Amino acid sequence: MSSLKAVIFDWAGTMIDFGSFAPMGVFVEAFRHFDVEATIPEARAPMGLPKWNHIDAMLKAPRLSAEWARVHGAAPTAADVDRVYAVFVPMNEKVVADYATLVPGALDTLGWLEARGIKVGSTTGYTRSIMERVAPVAAAQGYAPLNMVCADDLPEGRPGPLGMYRCFIDLAVYPPAAVLKVDDTPPGIAEGVAAGCPTVGVALSGNIAGMTPEELAALPEAGVAAIRAEATAILTAAGATHVIDTVADLPALIERQFP
Secondary structure, eight states, X not given: OOSOOEEEEOSBTTTBSTTOOTTHHHHHHHHHXXXXXXXXXXXXXXXXXXXXXXXXXXXXXXXXXXXXXXXXSSXXXXXXXXXXXXXXXXXXXXXXXXXXXXXXXXXXXXXXXXXXXXXXXXXXXXXXXHHHHHHHHHHHTTOOOSOOBOTTSSSXXXXXXXXXXXXXXXXXXXXXXXXXXXESSHHXXXXXXXXXXXXXXXXXXXXXXXXXXXXXXXXOHHHHHHHHHHHHHHHHHTTOSEEESSGGGHHHHHHHHOO
8 A cells, every 4th residue: 555645647748638739839829919929949948837927937038028029119018928818728728628638558547546545636737718628538538537726726826835735625635745746847846846745757748858659759769868868857956756757657656666
């Protein structure tokens, strides 16, 4: 029997949407709506934050901030973040379900956790309106966590701990040391750290790698190892206590580290 009482999973890049692709083109298109060209790497950089904060971080990045000022005649403000966000959310709602396929091995991991009485909860940087499109698609594939804390459910989102606190209450689990947070982004890892939980980063299925399973499979092992090493360094720096390739590797990690 494991010492863990619950595992709290992130969604995109962790349990669904291998490579975390759903928001990428939408961020680019939302900025293009305001005549500002953003790149995919610029869109990926703040991934894991609540989406309003994500757009805010993009607009505060030096190149995009300067480009916004060039196009619009003034530096971006919070009101501009609101404008981009208002465009982004409905655009993302339209496409997000198309990217809601479970990560390979996720169902086996869920079955393994259930067999051991370990509860499963979730947090996400997506808004609830976006997750209302995702959750039914995931449920149809067999994934329906006991709770779902969305970015706009609480006064403060990632990297703060409030989402995890809500999970403690919803699932009736404590202390934090008995609750594992699994995520593919630094803000999501920081969410777990802030709540006092052990944290597991996923290196290959998430935003940092940003590749499909097919793209990864086509790489030589040295190429995969380099991506794994980069993601591991970033996630460890964010506070991850362990890093695995994907959630398919979680049962083996729990058996080793949380007996």
